[in-house]
Amino acid sequence: MIRVDARKLTDATASAFLAAGCARDEAATIASALVEANLYGHDSHGIGLVPHYLDDLREGLARAGAHVRVVRDDGALVGMDGGKGFGQIVGEEAMDIAIDRARAHGVCVAGVANSHHLARIGRWAEQCAEAGLASVHFVNVLSRPLVAPWGGRDARLSTDPFCVAVPHAPHPIVLDFATSMIAFGKVEVAHAAGKPLADGRLLDAEGNPTRDPGVMFAERAGALLSFGEHKGFALAIMCEILGGALSGGRVQDRAPNPNPMINNMLSIVFVPDRFATRESIAEQIESLASYVRASPRRSDAGIMLPGEPERATARDRTANGIPLPPATCAALADAGRRAGSDALARLLQ
Ligand SMILES: NC(=O)c1ccc[n+]([C@@H]2O[C@H](COP(=O)([O-])OP(=O)(O)OC[C@H]3O[C@@H](n4cnc5c(N)ncnc54)[C@H](O)[C@@H]3O)[C@@H](O)[C@H]2O)c1
Secondary structure, three states: OEEEOHHHHHHHHHHHHHHOOOOHHHHHHHHHHHHHHHHOOOHHHOHHHHHHHHHHHHOOOOEOOOOOEEEEEEOOEEEEEOOOEOHHHHHHHHHHHHHHHHHHHOEEEEEEEEEEOOOOOHHHHHHHHHOOOEEEEEEEEEOOOOEOOOOOOOOOEOOOOEEEEEOOOOOOEEEEEOOEOOOHHHHHHHHHHOOOOOOOOEEOOOOOEEOOHHHHHOOOOOEEOEOOOHHHHHHHHHHHHHHHHHOOOOOHHHOOOOOOOEEEEEEEEEOOOOOOOHHHHHHHHHHHHHHHHOOOOOOOOOOOOOOHHHHHHHHHHHHHOEEEOHHHHHHHHHHHHHHOOOHHHHHHO
16 A cells, blocks of 8 residues: 555545546546545545546546536526536536525425436535534436345346435534445446455355355446345335436336446435424434433444544545555556656656
């Protein structure tokens, strides 16, 4: 592992997207959103995606310069199309619109269909929370199926992320996870490192439990399992239906080929203080936090609220740099060079 300064990594990554045909602002936004995911500890949704994104741009599966388009406008309900634009741009523009509508109407239900990868969904919930709004996000992913249905032997679903955030000072409460036991990027990380995964995460191509991450990269691939047995699977189905179908997008079995890395998202964004005052909500969050933290510890790990682990990792990585394995550095350098920029190679090699 080498540790890389977040600012330098952002600038070098932006150079690669600029060389690949993105506008300067677009390149900077994509780069800073990806590096932010690494800062928050979600390497599966960070800088390691750069080669995939640049490949998609080259192949026309992602579009530079695309902006979100309102395709259906009913005031508090607004349907948008991302036009395969980079999710870092589409997501931010879509949330800007949803925030305006929620301020005007108290609530906005926003469908965002056909965005290129929206990456870390918490970023969109945090954008709403910064505007003082609570939000819930159901997301599906059109890619090759990765996750087995509960009771099934092969992959039929995506990692279907789910996210909720509530504004709170000094930091919002942010739940943001894939409905699979682990994100696919974490399988890639284990595979690259030649490390087995823990029990209960994977099935092989025959549908038998395995710890070998390699099964996800074999010609006949295995499958990830949902978290929480039937509960994660049931939530994934709702992410498919709300995020995929109700958003104006498509559900998993309607994914076009080749593997497009498209996200569809249904977001419910609303003012949090219509039924209770901001003061009473803040006081109840604080009292709940103290109450749960007072539980006798089963281990040295502290008791945290959703969003806290990411902030702790961000403090460390901002101060000490983002750890990157040699294979990721080499892939980034190569992807940057292929796009016409040697900035990543100069930084990482
Ligand atoms: N765009 C996509 O298609 C897509 C698909 C899947 C996942 N993702 C993203 O991948 C990222 C990682 O997902 P994941 O499933 O690996 O996340 P994860 O399993 O690390 O869970 C993260 C969530 O759990 C909370 N958490 C973690 N430890 C905690 C603890 N000890 N106490 C309390 N809360 C705790 C975190 O604050 C966060 O809300 C997310 O940002 C998600 O949005 C995106």
